[in-house]
Amino acid sequence: MLVLENINTYYGYSHILHDVSLEVKEGEILVLLGRNGVGKSTTLKSIMGIQAPKTGKITFEGSDITGLPPFKVARMGISLIPEERRVIPNLTVLENLKLGMLIRGKEVNREETMENVVFKYFPRLKERLHQLGGSLSGGEQQMLTIARALVANPRLMMIDEPTEGLMPLLVDEIGEIIKKLQADGVTILLVEQNYRLALGLSEKQRAYIMEKGHIKMSGSPQELQERHEEVEHYLGVKL
Amino acid sequence: MFGIPVEVLIMQVIFGLALGAIYVLLASGLSIIFGLLDVINFAHGTFYMLGAYAAFMATSLSGSFWVGVAASVVIVMLIGAMTEYFLLKPLYGEWPFYPLLLTFGFAVAVPDLMKALFGLIGKVVEYPEGLVGAFIWGGVLVPKYRLFIIIFTAVVMIALFLFLKRSDLGMIIRAATRDSLMVNVLGVNTSRIWTTGFALGVGLAALGGALHAPMVSAIPDMGVEMTVESFVVVVIGGLGSVGGAILGGLIIGQVVSFVSLFAGEYSQVAIFFAMAVILMVRPRGLFGEAGRL
Numbered sequence: 449m450l451v452l453e454n455i456n457t458y459y460g461y462s463h464i465l466h467d468v469s470l471e472v473k474e475g476e477i478l479v480l481l482g483r484n485g486v487g488k489s490t491t492l493k494s495i496m497g498i499q500a501p502k503t504g505k506i507t508f509e510g511s512d513i514t515g516l517p518p519f520k521v522a523r524m525g526i527s528l529i530p531e532e533r534r535v536i537p538n539l540t541v542l543e544n545l546k547l548g549m550l551i552r553g554k555e556v557n558r559e560e561t562m563e564n565v566v567f568k569y570f571p572r573l574k575e576r577l578h579q580l581g582g583s584l585s586g587g588e589q590q591m592l593t594i595a596r597a598l599v600a601n602p603r604l605m606m607i608d609e610p611t612e613g614l615m616p617l618l619v620d621e622i623g624e625i626i627k628k629l630q631a632d633g634v635t636i637l638l639v640e641q642n643y644r645l646a647l648g649l650s651e652k653q654r655a656y657i658m659e660k661g662h663i664k665m666s667g668s669p670q671e672l673q674e675r676h677e678e679v680e681h682y683l684g685v686k687l
Numbered sequence: 688m689f690g691i692p693v694e695v696l697i698m699q700v701i702f703g704l705a706l707g708a709i710y711v712l713l714a715s716g717l718s719i720i721f722g723l724l725d726v727i728n729f730a731h732g733t734f735y736m737l738g739a740y741a742a743f744m745a746t747s748l749s750g751s752f753w754v755g756v757a758a759s760v761v762i763v764m765l766i767g768a769m770t771e772y773f774l775l776k777p778l779y780g781e782w783p784f785y786p787l788l789l790t791f792g793f794a795v796a797v798p799d800l801m802k803a804l805f806g807l808i809g810k811v812v813e814y815p816e817g818l819v820g821a822f823i824w825g826g827v828l829v830p831k832y833r834l835f836i837i838i839f840t841a842v843v844m845i846a847l848f849l850f851l852k853r854s855d856l857g858m859i860i861r862a863a864t865r866d867s868l869m870v871n872v873l874g875v876n877t878s879r880i881w882t883t884g885f886a887l888g889v890g891l892a893a894l895g896g897a898l899h900a901p902m903v904s905a906i907p908d909m910g911v912e913m914t915v916e917s918f919v920v921v922v923i924g925g926l927g928s929v930g931g932a933i934l935g936g937l938i939i940g941q942v943v944s945f946v947s948l949f950a951g952e953y954s955q956v957a958i959f960f961a962m963a964v965i966l967m968v969r970p971r972g973l974f975g976e977a978g979r980l
């Protein structure tokens with residue numbers, strides 16, 4: 449579905465991604481693992497067109513999307529939930545969600561989407577609709593950003609560290625939501641530091657491990673478990 | 688008060704409101720541009736001046752003041768859109784002062800161009816029929832055209848608020864003011880939103896120029912002081928806040944009007960004095976940050 453071939457991305461003069469190649473298959477959850485600062489978020493930003501790669505090629509469902517601006521990548525059916533969440537603070541929860549629906553133009557029935565998508569996944573947002581986005585708690589903001597991405601009806605969702613800074617109860621809830629998204633047919637590219645959560649989501653999942661801008665290993669959770677000494681070396685933690 | 692009849696004071700309030708209305712139009716446009724593009728538009732008064740000239744030309748050609756005002760806004764919005772698209776856009780992401788320098792250059796060059804084209808002598812725009820002169824209401828002399836400017840500006844501001852709060856485009860503009868990149872990631876061509884926002888901002892300045900033209904005549908350098916005064920208004924109100932621009936405009940309108948009554952030569956100084964006092968109490972302006980759009 450999504451293929452990265454030898455992409456190299458820079459921030460100014462610093463070379464962040466080195467010949468990164470990976471593939472996301474339709475319907476799976478692909479997890480990117482690695483320590484802080486190894487280029488996981490940069491990989492997502494390169495795909496989204498926020499930090500376009502200097503060389504290499506990114507194809508999504510057969511079309512070349514390398515270097516397209518973010519709004520065009522979004523219109524192809526890819527959505528990004530960034531690490532910093534980025535709820536628009538001066539818009540209400542409802543307006544944040546409307547912003548997510550704009551991409552679908554006239555085809556979308558806003559009320560119906562609210563009822564069938566937003567409230568189904570995130571019943572708690574119902575009471576918050578007219579509150580400003582900036583007034584929500586961290587967990588609620590994370591729910592809102594996932595909901596906002598979801599109402600765009602993406603085929604691929606890229607989620608960057610969704611559980612960062614959340615309390616354990618909410619971490620499990622986010623895990624459940626990701627499972628539900630996959631079950632509903634959304635393909636997921638996940639960056640996550642919580643390895644226990646990230647590797648126990650689904651039968652249909654694989655992981656890549658990054659170090660210093662390179663992809664070092666890949667495989668199913670079972671395969672990684674079998675090679676756990678190598679994995680632990682790259683991640684610096686016990687699996 | 689000070690031996691001045693209350694009727695005169697009320698009239699002075701009306702004068703101040705009419706002048707304040709012009710400030711409100713300019714400053715709200717300036718505020719939208721700053722909020723959305725982070726560009727300090729030194730050419731804002733230039734677009735106000737262009738609005739006055741466009742109104743002069745369109746009024747002379749069509750014979751109708753109303754057609755003149757409408758045409759002026761449309762023409763200047765187009766000039767603004769082209770300015771943003773062709774001149775400012777290439778400068779984003781470069782050194783942050785380049786856009787500022789560009790608008791500064793625009794503010795120097797365009798008035799000179801207008802001098803070459805139209806001469807130094809002001810172009811008179813006639814008051815629209817029916818709004819000439821004044822009427823007496825409860826002993827107070829009310830100039831018709833000034834009363835019209837006050838009401839018309841109030842209507843425009845209500846429309847602007849409804850547009851920003853209720854329409855999808857208004858919502859996008861408010862969102863892009865805070866987090867343009869995220870709005871782009873959600874599938875909106877924000878580059879186009881910036882062009883639209885710039886056109887909207889200078890369109891408001893042009894409306895100010897067109898409405899002000901019958902009172903002051905169109906002259907090439909009319910925008911110079913207006914730019915500075917609009918900045919004062921925006922700073923008083925709080926950068927990037929349309930509500931603040933409205934309140935700031937009304938305050939400065941009254942300050943100028945009343946200082947002119949007692950000591951005309953100090954009215955310019957008084958503007959800055961008012962700004963200093965307000966900033967001492969509220970360093971970010973009246974609606975600073977928390978009240979952005």
